[in-house]
Amino acid sequence: MSGKLFRLLSIAAWVAAMLCLTGGARASGVLTVAMTAGDIPVTTGTPDQGAEGLRFVGYNLYDALTLWNLQLGDKPTDIKPGLATSWHIDPNDHKRWIFELRHGVKWHDGCDFTADDVLWNMKYSADDKAPEFNPAQFAQARAYLGTYQSVEKVDDYTVAINTKVPDSLLPYEFAQVVMISPCRAKEVKYDWTQYALHPSGTGPYKFDKFVAHQRLELVPNTDYWDKNRVPKQDRLVLIPMPEASTRTAALLSGEVNWIEAPSPDAIDRLKSAGMQIVTRIYPHNWSYQLNFIKGPFTDKRVRQAANYALNRGEVKELLNGLALEEYGTVPPTLPYYGHPIEYKYDPDKAKALLKEAGCMPCKVTFAISTSGSGQMQPLPMNELVKSQMDAVGFEVTLDTMDWNALLQVTREGVDAHPEINGINVSRGSQDPFNALIRHVWTPLWAPKGANWGHYSNPEVDRLVVDILSEFDSEKRLDLLTKLHEKMNEEAVMIFVVHDVNPRALAPSVHGFVQAQNWYQDLTPVSVSP
């Protein structure tokens, strides 16, 4: 071998070694998460980017009066004290909730948290006449403040929240409304662009760095009021990465050590590379909300036939096992699941019901999306559902649109889209209102609320009013169970599968306990070098 060739090979080997070294560099103690979100959720309070915004930004920078208890993996989650240590309904006025606030809590900017801050935050989110009003925040928070009327200060550490109607579920709704620091808002003169760059909350993480569209870096709030939830990692980096294949590549190449929602077909590859695949059932449904005004689904037998037509095991197989067969609006793990009618796969029964209803072939159109928050794998899943329904006598047309267009159809309701017989919008359903009531209560007919198909049933409406007026949690649980069972008997949806919240973690990530909830607690997670 000539000396020249030897020198060239040596240089090539050195360059390759340097490339490998730089390529393999990893920071220790830094949890780097690739989110499915298309962008970094806003940091000015209740975030955008769907519920993932609340999961990663809202609940880390901020606290709400009540919080989800995400520390238990083996039990369904419930709310626990947050910025409020306790709450109760005023015994003399069932439209007035009293919240006792936590003492000694400081905002990240050093100001004290008091009742005045709660009043300021409610104006910020709900009063379009107030100087601190933020329309983007109003839009986000409004979904949880449907019955909210006003807020009063009782003393420095007590507030009363008045509702338009008795609402026993209000504390659940307030778990989604996070509080931001009025001190910081005044400091930046209500300039929300500036606030987003210098956010201040009371949450377990503090803001450190933001690069628009690319990354948000948070550091532990070592003075956090809940000492059990002071983050165990040095830094939390959040990166928006909507493409599933990009997230997988980023995890395999070591650029991130945590990815949300890996694609089902990447699971085997990730496992073979030593990644931890974490899943757990939680309240989420992938189903079809139906048109109760016009078309075949106004007939209960047709709705039941559609449910009997589905071989949910095949859908689960399509998802490489990353789903649970869905037979009700909520999964069986929830305390109000009860003993509903379960529409197990029975094609003969489906055919008989369609024949009895005189709908052969039964032509229906579903509005579906190509992607979207919580929509899982909408195209292949819808194709499979269509083939199963067609096999029993339906003739399904899939009206495919992008996520934004489907959301518009959803918000406008069935009156604006009578030609659509069902919409495929998956839903998180951790609290009873969002899980059950919003789909079936007559006052929530879209566009006033989320009852897209205008379902109406006097018995159900009475039950909902009873639930909202029942402040004894045991008795309320019985009523909720009754409602869930009734919704199944009525086959108010075509139930397909529950998501299992899959995520893939690098072997260096330790201490994560996946809660039975859309939201998760990242504070106990540590990352080994």
Place this chain on the structure above:
Amino acid sequence: MIFYILRRILYAIPIALGVSVVCFSLVYIAPGDPLQTVMPPDATAETIEIVKHAYGFDKPIPIQYVIWLGHLLTGDLGMSIATRRPVILEVTDALANTSLLALFAVPLSFIIGYTMGAVAGCFPGRWLDRLVTGTAVVGVSLPNYWLGIVLVVFFAVEYSLLPATGMGPSGSTNFHIFEWSSARYLVLPVFTLAMIPIGILARTTRAAVAEVRNQDFVQTLRAKGLSEFAVIRHVLKNSLPQVMAVMGLQFGYLLGGSILVETVFTWPGSGFLLSKAIINRDVPVLQGTILTLSLVFVATNLVVDLLQSLVDPRIRRA
């Protein structure tokens, strides 16, 4: 020459105005809500109305256009609905990041594409020509997002030689072009982005060179006894205006960024910004980005026209 430049600039003004009308209207033709990004799925009609009013989206579209155009003349492209950052800042940041890719992709594609095309054009019908033409067809035909994914799998996932995504280890604000820890993030997206222009330029150059080689003046040059090298020099110079026109378009294309390539590599450029704005229906960002990119195209074409007229004075007289 000055009159020629002025005339070309005057032509560009109505084009820019037309572009502004089209890009303003387009986003309203698409289904979906411009406030989708700030609106949860269950937003009620009442909530939507209040927020629309707060953002000024309740006004008639022609009035919104006039307001937008008025702000535009002062250099104000509005605020992003999603991030509440000024659109001008969003667009300039993204354009700077894409320009960085273009800065490397343009010379890479020009040098490789032009060389390949010139070689093929000088040896038409020979094996070298077939090899170059075949390679160029592959370059043009390969979907570049697919190529990007394959490169990521090979160089990032399997061998950890280069990073898979992003712009530097801690984002674009800390990107240092002269440091390998940052510059290595450029390699895969630049190569992926250059692939199609290489193919297009190779084919264009080959056709242009082959065409010029058949012109009478080439025979005359040979008859005058010029060496083959000198003849080729003349041929290449005469084929240049045609190649430059295509190069200008490709330059504009590269500056516009590629939605697919930038999404695959999570490169925070103009294509990436555009895709986010489309998904979020962030109308001000969408309008600002489309308008800016269109103006970049108009300006690039103007520069190319002027350069062509410098290389070939016959164009100026036409």
